[in-house]
Amino acid sequence: MREVTKREAVERRPAGEPDERPGGSVGRRWWSWYWLAATLCATAVIVLMAWSVIVSVPDTVTDGISAREEPTVSAEDGDLPDDLSVTPFDTGYPAVDKLDGALLEAVQEAARDALEEGIVLRVTSGWRSEEYQRHLFEEAVVRYGSREEARRFVDTSGESAHVTGEAIDIGPTDAADWVVRRGSAYGLCQVYANEIWHFELLTEPGGDCPDLFSDAASR
Numbered sequence: 087m088r089e090v091t092k093r094e095a096v097e098r099r100p101a102g103e104p105d106e107r108p109g110g111s112v113g114r115r116w117w118s119w120y121w122l123a124a125t126l127c128a129t130a131v132i133v134l135m136a137w138s139v140i141v142s143v144p145d146t147v148t149d150g151i152s153a154r155e156e157p158t159v160s161a162e163d164g165d166l167p168d169d170l171s172v173t174p175f176d177t178g179y180p181a182v183d184k185l186d187g188a189l190l191e192a193v194q195e196a197a198r199d200a201l202e203e204g205i206v207l208r209v210t211s212g213w214r215s216e217e218y219q220r221h222l223f224e225e226a227v228v229r230y231g232s233r234e235e236a237r238r239f240v241d242t243s244g245e246s247a248h249v250t251g252e253a254i255d256i257g258p259t260d261a262a263d264w265v266v267r268r269g270s271a272y273g274l275c276q277v278y279a280n281e282i283w284h285f286e287l288l289t290e291p292g293g294d295c296p297d298l299f300s301d302a303a304s305r
């Protein structure tokens with residue numbers, strides 16, 4: 087009697103026992119589970135992607151539209167030419183003229199002293215109307231992609247010290263740097279770690295400035 091080959095042994099397995107050959111019932115079952123799991127994963131990924139698109143699109147779209155529909159701001163709203171031509175003495179600009187009196191005096195005094203060291207302080211932004219601040223915020227939302235991210239760089243209109251005339255932005259970089267180092271002698275303090283140009287009157291002349299906030303959102 088010839089020996090029963092492996093193949094024959096498998097083929098002669100009693101009825102009802104699982105067929106373990108590749109492509110047999112066990113193999114087929116394994117593959118079907120694999121495909122079921124893969125299909126479920128793919129479906130989950132597609133659903134998640136669709137959901138994130140649905141959630142993010144309306145915000146971006148409406149913010150983009152509202153920023154475009156915002157009327158152009160003028161000098162009356164506190165807009166300044168961006169050519170670094172405005173000094174703290176140019177009170178013909180509402181952005182400078184409507185600054186808090188004590189802040190403006192402190193900045194002017196600092197500007198005189200900085201000039202003696204060859205540094206010219208320029209005003210890149212000062213007082214802003216609520217409308218202008220809202221416009222800047224909406225622009226930032228478009229640029230940074232979300233309101234949360236925009237708040238790190240621009241205060242919403244209700245919170246900004248620019249709207250109350252209690253904040254000033256100084257340029258160019260060497261001038262801002264001078265005020266960062268010497269401003270406390272005039273009561274001028276850098277406020278946000280990520281805005282080396284933004285100053286507020288936050289201490290007595292010669293006093294210590296409070297610790298920096300990492301950004302506008304963490305104030």
Ligand SMILES: [Zn+2]
Pocket residue numbers: 211248253254255283284285
């Ligand atoms: Zn500022």
